[in-house]
Amino acid sequence: MNSERALAQVTAVGSNLLRVGSGETDDPTLGIQPKRYLEEIANARIFFDNITVGLRYEMDDPSEVGQSFQGLRRRWIEYNKDQLLLQAGSVSALYGRGLSINAFEARPLNYDAWLDGIKGDYEYKWKKEDADFQPSLGVRMIAGNLTFHDVVDTNKPVQQVSARAVNSQLGFFGKKLILGTSFVQAFTSVTEVLGRSGNVITNREVNQPEMYLNFLSGPVEGFFQFTEMRSNLNQVQNKDTSIFNLGKALYGSLSYAGSEFGLTMEYKNYSYFVRSPGADNQNYLSKLPISSPPEVYKEFTYTSLTRTTHSVNFDDELGFEVEADVTAIPEYVITLNCAASSQHNSYALAKDSSGNLVYNTTGSTSFLPKFSGNNFYPFWEAFCEVEHDFGSLNYLKLFAHRRSNVITASTSSADIQRSTTIGGKVQYETIKTQSLLVSMEHQWMYDTEKPLNNHNLLNELLTLQYSINSVSFGGVFDYSTQNEASRHFWPQGFISFHIGGSHTILASYGAERGGLNCTGGICRVVPAFNGLRVTVTSQL
Amino acid sequence: MKKFITVIFLTTCFFSAKVFAAADSVKVIESMNFSVTDVSGDETNFKNFLGKGPLLVNFWALWCEPCKQEMKAFIALSEKLKEKGVAMVSINEDMVKSIAKVRAWVKSQGIMQPMLVDPDGNISRDHFSMESLPYSLLLKPDGSVYKRHVGFTAGDEVKIEKELDDLVQELSEKK
Numbered sequence: 001m002n003s004e005r006a007l008a009q010v011t012a013v014g015s016n017l018l019r020v021g022s023g024e025t026d027d028p029t030l031g032i033q034p035k036r037y038l039e040e041i042a043n044a045r046i047f048f049d050n051i052t053v054g055l056r057y058e059m060d061d062p063s064e065v066g067q068s069f070q071g072l073r074r075r076w077i078e079y080n081k082d083q084l085l086l087q088a089g090s091v092s093a094l095y096g097r098g099l100s101i102n103a104f105e106a107r108p109l110n111y112d113a114w115l116d117g118i119k120g121d122y123e124y125k126w127k128k129e130d131a132d133f134q135p136s137l138g139v140r141m142i143a144g145n146l147t148f149h150d151v152v153d154t155n156k157p158v159q160q161v162s163a164r165a166v167n168s169q170l171g172f173f174g175k176k177l178i179l180g181t182s183f184v185q186a187f188t189s190v191t192e193v194l195g196r197s198g199n200v201i202t203n204r205e206v207n208q209p210e211m212y213l214n215f216l217s218g219p220v221e222g223f224f225q226f227t228e229m230r231s232n233l234n235q236v237q238n239k240d241t242s243i244f245n246l247g248k249a250l251y252g253s254l255s256y257a258g259s260e261f262g263l264t265m266e267y268k269n270y271s272y273f274v275r276s277p278g279a280d281n282q283n284y285l286s287k288l289p290i291s292s293p294p295e296v297y298k299e300f301t302y303t304s305l306t307r308t309t310h311s312v313n314f315d316d317e318l319g320f321e322v323e324a325d326v327t328a329i330p331e332y333v334i335t336l337n338c339a340a341s342s343q344h345n346s347y348a349l350a351k352d353s354s355g356n357l358v359y360n361t362t363g364s365t366s367f368l369p370k371f372s373g374n375n376f377y378p379f380w381e382a383f384c385e386v387e388h389d390f391g392s393l394n395y396l397k398l399f400a401h402r403r404s405n406v407i408t409a410s411t412s413s414a415d416i417q418r419s420t421t422i423g424g425k426v427q428y429e430t431i432k433t434q435s436l437l438v439s440m441e442h443q444w445m446y447d448t449e450k451p452l453n454n455h456n457l458l459n460e461l462l463t464l465q466y467s468i469n470s471v472s473f474g475g476v477f478d479y480s481t482q483n484e485a486s487r488h489f490w491p492q493g494f495i496s497f498h499i500g501g502s503h504t505i506l507a508s509y510g511a512e513r514g515g516l517n518c519t520g521g522i523c524r525v526v527p528a529f530n531g532l533r534v535t536v537t538s539q540l
Numbered sequence: 541m542k543k544f545i546t547v548i549f550l551t552t553c554f555f556s557a558k559v560f561a562a563a564d565s566v567k568v569i570e571s572m573n574f575s576v577t578d579v580s581g582d583e584t585n586f587k588n589f590l591g592k593g594p595l596l597v598n599f600w601a602l603w604c605e606p607c608k609q610e611m612k613a614f615i616a617l618s619e620k621l622k623e624k625g626v627a628m629v630s631i632n633e634d635m636v637k638s639i640a641k642v643r644a645w646v647k648s649q650g651i652m653q654p655m656l657v658d659p660d661g662n663i664s665r666d667h668f669s670m671e672s673l674p675y676s677l678l679l680k681p682d683g684s685v686y687k688r689h690v691g692f693t694a695g696d697e698v699k700i701e702k703e704l705d706d707l708v709q710e711l712s713e714k715k
Contacts, residue, residue, distance in 0.1 A: 011571045013685075015671040043669045047571035054666060078666075080574065094660040098636045104660075175581055216581045221643055253640035262644030294636045299603045323641055325648040333649070393609050393694040427609070427694055435694035467693035496691070504690040537671050539688045 014044040014540040021064060023531010026485035026514060035529065037064035041073075041107075050081040054089075066110030066151050074114070083123040091119040093142045095167045095182045096212040099227040099249045101142065102292040111151050113289045115163065117144020123169075136171040148289040156283065160189040163290055176216045182227075184208040186288055192237070200237035202284050206230065208291075224252045225293075229272055231285045245285045247272035247315075251293055260328040266321045268296040268341070269367070273315040276347045276359035287314045296321045297339035298383060302399065304421050304441040304461055307515030310379045310405050316343045319369045319379070333387040339380065346375035349411045374414035379405045390428075393435070398424040407449075418446040423461075437474075439463040450482050457482040470498035478513050485528040487511065506535045572683035574667055579632065579643045579655040586663075589654065590683045593625020594707045596700075597677040599664055601633045602645060606692045607674040613697035614676070615653055617704060624708045625681075629654040633664055633673065678703055681711065 018040050025035035040059040045052060056074035063069065076089030092114045095101040103113045123138035143164035150156040163186035170179045186206040194200045210227030229247035234240065248271050255264040272287040295312045296319055319341025326334040346363040363373060371378040381403040388396045400422050407415040423441035430436055443459040450457055458481045465474035478490035492510030499505065514528040572587045589595055596614045600607035611630055618628040630653060632642050639659045646655050656663065664670035668677070671690070678687040678700070687703050689696065 011684075013571075013667075013669045015669045017671050041671075043671070045666065045669045049570060052571075052666065083575075092660065094636070097639070102636060104635065175583065214581075219647065221581075223640065255640060255644045257644045257647035259647060259650060262641075262648035264641045264644045266640055292636070294640070299638050301603055301605050323644075325645050327648050327650065393613060393697070425605075429694050433695040433698045437694070465693075467695055469695070469699075472693050498689075498691055498696075502688040502690060537690050539669070539671060539675065539690055 010046065010048050012044060012046045014042070016043070016536075016538040016540070017041040018536040019064070019534070021529070021531060021533045023529055023533075025530075026528040028525075028527070032485065035064075035531065037062050039064065043074075050079055052078040052080065054078070056090075060110075063110065065108070066154070067149060083121075083125070085119075085121040087119040089116070091115050091117055091142055091144055093119060093140065093165070093167075095140070095165070096180055096210070096214075096225045097223065097251055097253075097294055098291065099212075099225050099251055099293045100182050100184045100208050100210045100229075100291055101165050101167070103142075103146075103290045104292060109151050110149075113146060113148065113292070115142065115144030115146050115290070117142065119143075125171075133172050134174045136169075136175060138167075138169040138171070140167040140169075141165065146290065157190050157192045159289065160191075161289060162187045163288070178212075178214040180212040180214075182208075182210045182212075184210075184288075184290075186290070188288070190284065194237060197238070201235060202233065202237055203235040204284060205232045205234060206288060208288075219257045220255070221257070222252075222254045226250050229287070229291075231273075233284055236284065243285075245273060247274075247285070247287070249287075249291075249293055249314075251296075253294075260326070262325040264321075264323045266294065266296045268294065268320070269318040270314050271316055271318075271344060274344055275316075276345075276361070278359045296341070297379075297381065298323065298337045300383075300401075302401075302421070302423060302439075302441055303463075304419075304423070304443045304459060305383075305401055305403075307513065308403075308405075308417060308419065308445075309516055310341070310381075310403075311516065312341075313343065313377070316345075317341050317377075318344060318365070318367070331389045333389070335383070335385040335387075337381075337383040340369045340371075340378070341380075342369035342371065342376040342378045346370075346373050348375060374406045374409040374416065375411075377406045377409060379403075381405075392429055394428050396424065396426045398422075414448070416446070416448050420444045433469050435467045437463075437465040437467075447482075452482065472496045476510070476512075478511075480513070484513065485530075490528075502539045504535075504537045506533075506537075508533045571667065572679075574663070576656045576658075576663060579646050579657055586656075586667075587683065589627065589629050590679065591681050593627060593681055593711070594686070594704060595677075595679040595681075596626065596628035596704075597679060598628065598630045599633055599668075599670055599673055599675045600630055601673060602638050602641060603634075604673045609694060610674050610676055610689075610692040610696075611651075613692075613700070615651065617697065617701055618653065621701075621704060621708070625711075626704055626708065629656060631656045631658050631663055633658055633661065635659055635661075676700075678707065680707070 021037045023035055024032050027033045042057045044055045054076045058073040059070045061068040061070050074090040076087055078087040092103040093101050103115055105112045105114055119142045121140045125136040128134050146161040148159040148161055165184040167182040188204045190202045191199050207230045208227055212225035214223045227249050231245045233243040250269040253266045273285045297310055300306050321339040323337040345361050347359040348362045349357050350360045352358045370376045383401045385399040402420050404418045421443040425439040427437045441461040445457050446455050448455050460479040462477040465472055473495040476492045480488055490511035490513050492508055494508035496506040509532045511530040514526050574586050575583055576586050577583050596618055598611050598614050600611050614628045618626050634642055658664055674692040676689045677685055680686050686707050
């Protein structure tokens with residue numbers, strides 16, 4: 001009887017992802033190269049009473065992005081009862097909005113900042129009859145190690161990170177008011193190969209306190225978080241030293257949630273490591289890989305906009321974003337969004353008294369982004385979308401977008417991208433269980449990295465999809481006046497099947513343009529691809 | 541050889557666990573006993589959404605257009621079948637990048653159904669092993685999964701309504 005009861009407590013869930021690709025890619029240095037990849041990920045969660053076991057087996061060989069891997073990527077065991085949680089193995093955490101701890105994973109980029117260690121959470125809530133203002137006290141801790149591979153600049157050496165962090169949260173009025181504090185201590189070590197010196201090691205100690213506040217009052221919600229990153233380089237390329245840097249990060253948001261109008265404003269002021277282009281100790285003092293604050297610009301769903309988005313410099317960037325959702329007109333949804341950012345300082349090369357070339361600060365800003373001069377790396381964009389709901393799931397969306405972004409800048413020149421994009425999307429249920437989805441995007445772009453036609457080019461994107469019961473098929477037609485990877489036209493066909501609801505097979509064949517792929521502020525340049533892709537997703 | 545043994549071990553563990561659960565005639569919802577927070581900051585336990593009738597669970601994000609279409613379809617279904625005990629709960633998967641906008645968007649759209657937030661992916665990843673969006677579940681009153689749906693295109697709501705009707709009939713026959 002006891003064994004039967006024990007067996008009755010065991011449940012499990014799982015998932016499987018298989019991705020296969022075969023074709024050619026456009027390598028920036030080597031040109032057109034054959035490309036094949038195979039990714040197989042199997043996840044399992046086994047629940048027994050208050051214990052959970054999590055496993056993830058991964059075979060990423062050859063990988064599409066980053067390093068190949070085979071084996072158990074994740075394994076953890078968790079005990080969760082009442083308000084106590086204890087976990088050992090692969091652990092992650094998010095404190096506030098991630099200015100000090102946001103150890104997340106972005107699989108499409110092969111970005112992984114999870115720790116191998118332990119985690120503990122406990123919360124105590126006073127009952128309302130014991131205290132009118134319903135206080136609660138939560139304590140969290142995480143400690144572990146990470147071997148971090150930079151996916152943005154793959155030439156950077158591997159960084160070993162050993163971190164421990166503790167967080168406490170005091171809540172009032174049923175957590176409508178939260179005061180949080182955290183402290184992170186981390187030790188990082190980078191090993192490089194340096195000419196005749198062979199392997200050289202750079203070590204850093206980071207102490208990072210932070211505080212945050214969250215309040216919710218009716219339709220208004222506010223959040224504020226501040227952290228200081230106190231870094232001490234005690235060894236640089238095998239030489240003992242003591243170099244201190246005080247980095248800071250500030251983030252705030254304020255939102256109004258009304259029945260016909262929603263408004264969200266966000267502000268960022270990140271100075272984890274502000275330095276001139278020619279400064280020593282580049283990147284040794286950068287933000288920890290386990291920190292990942294908000295980017296403060298919109299996450300678009302249109303391909304033309306996501307392909308050339310802004311890459312955030314978390315070490316030195318300030319800016320804001322405002323978004324409004326208007327639903328006061330029946331059957332219409334209007335979305336307005338604008339964002340802007342820049343660096344804190346602008347720099348220019350000049351000769352010092354000894355005749356050496358040095359970077360001088362030519363301008364600075366402390367609070368709002370500055371647009372006077374490309375050397376501030378200014379970025380701004382404005383977006384407007386109108387959606388009309390025809391009933392059922394039929395809709396029409398029209399949008400317009402304008403963006404200006406300085407990619408790189410020196411004393412004499414700058415790489416600038418400016419674009420104006422218009423487009424729309426329509427979905428129409430032709431008959432029950434069948435639907436048509438059409439999306440069109442037209443983009444005028446000015447890109448100083450594209451030499452032809454005075455840097456002006458046009459991009460067109462048309463997507464057609466028809467769905468019948470569990471089958472969807474269609475095509476993507478991508479065109480540019482600019483020659484990329486020896487072509488102007490990228491056609492692609494796709495088909496997907498849903499099998500029994502739990503399984504989806506997606507196959508696509510054709511050419512895809514390259515561009516930026518960004519997740520959580522981590523951006524990677526995706527090269528153009530031409531060939532076959534197959535993805536099988538299963539939930540068990 | 542080591543990798544082969546690891547794969548066999550994992551597969552055996554997984555399917556053994558499934559067999560234990562399948563052989564048992566009494567489904568227990570202990571795995572559905574976990575704390576959640578809604579978009580208004582209120583905390584509750586996920587099991588509080590169970591026990592009354594079929595539950596539609598829709599995972600979504602602001603950047604996932606098909607997810608928002610699925611949520612719209614689920615809202616219509618849950619209102620149409622409310623008297624048969626059908627309910628729904630949506631779980632937002634936006635990360636720190638967009639989490640500040642979620643509440644304003646939800647309220648401006650007039651969504652009144654329960655809306656949970658999952659900015660660190662704890663619910664979707666650790667409790668439901670979600671692989672990708674769109675993803676939705678149809679849960680029985682005891683928390684066991686009746687149907688899963690990976691992906692969503694307009695027209696899928698017809699099949700989901702049929703599944704709901706079948707489940708409602710199955711539950712009423714058991715009574």
